[in-house]
Amino acid sequence: MCRVFKMLMAFSFSTYSYHRFAKCYSRLYKVQPELTKCVYNQFIAHLQTSFREEIQDLKEEGNLSVLFKSLDELAEEAKKRSTPAWRPSGIPEEDIHSAVVPYLLKQRRFLQKAIKEKEEANSRLAEAVLAGRKRIADLQEEIRKSKEEWQVSGASQVACPSVHRDNLLGAHQQPGRRREMYPPPHTCLQTLVRNIQSGGILAE
Known part of the structure; x- marks a missing residue:
């Protein structure tokens, strides 16, 4: 050189x-x-x-x-060297073709397999994304229904406050029984007058 x-x-x-x-x-x-x-x-x-x-x-x-x-x-x-170089057919183009083509076909099969695996993985990911979106839509629908039910319940409570109060106190409690717990005012006054006339309070 x-x-x-x-x-x-x-x-x-x-x-x-x-x-x-x-x-x-x-x-x-x-x-x-x-x-x-x-x-x-x-x-x-x-x-x-x-x-x-x-x-x-x-x-x-x-x-x-x-x-x-x-x-x-x-x-x-x-x-x-007395023997000729490696040339099975004697034609360089055909020899190169026979040596290179099998390698290229093998590489093509490898790439096709890799592409197929990637496509399957992408398909699974797409299905998972669609399932997640459907789940989100279902949750949003449930939230919307719960909100509507809550709004209807709140409106009914505002329209009927007395009914709501009675429900809290209990339907078994009667208003007349509350009044019977305390005697009327004129009864207390009559009892006081009788005690004065009999001298019970003065004696004390």
């Missing part, structure tokens, strides 16, 4: 010929051709140095030296 880089550099710098450089700076070349040649040489030297440094950084960053060495070893082994 070092040879490849060297060939690449040689090809790249061959395009930057002195003739093209002088043509780009024709005025300077006509006045001072020697100075133009010196500037060209310095430019090529700096360009080569920068190019080598960039390649070296890439090789160190990607560990390309080891990879290139392994690739060179494979290339040398391929030169020594």
Whole structure:
């Protein structure tokens, strides 16, 4: 691979010929051709140095030296091999097709199974959501009915307060019996007069 880089550099710098450089700076070349040649040489030297440094950084960053060495070893082994490479049918397109298609079909079956499982899970979630919404609607209906019953009961109590009071006191309690617990006022006065006439209170 070092040879490849060297060939690449040689090809790249061959395009930057002195003739093209002088043509780009024709005025300077006509006045001072020697100075133009010196500037060209310095430019090529700096360009080569920068190019080598960039390649070296890439090789160190990607560990390309080891990879290139392994690739060179494979290339040398391929030169020594007398049998042809793996090609069952001899046609590269058919060989690749026979090797890749089964793998792709397997991946498609796996993805179809995953999609089916996701769809079933989504269906179960949708059913749970619908059941929850129905339960909420039923609760709202129950609350509405309870509210209406409470409003009707409150209105009836406001319209008939005496009936409600009698219900609280008890239907078995009679108003006449309450009056019998206390004697009339004229009876108490007659009793007091008789006691005075008999002298019972004065004697005391």
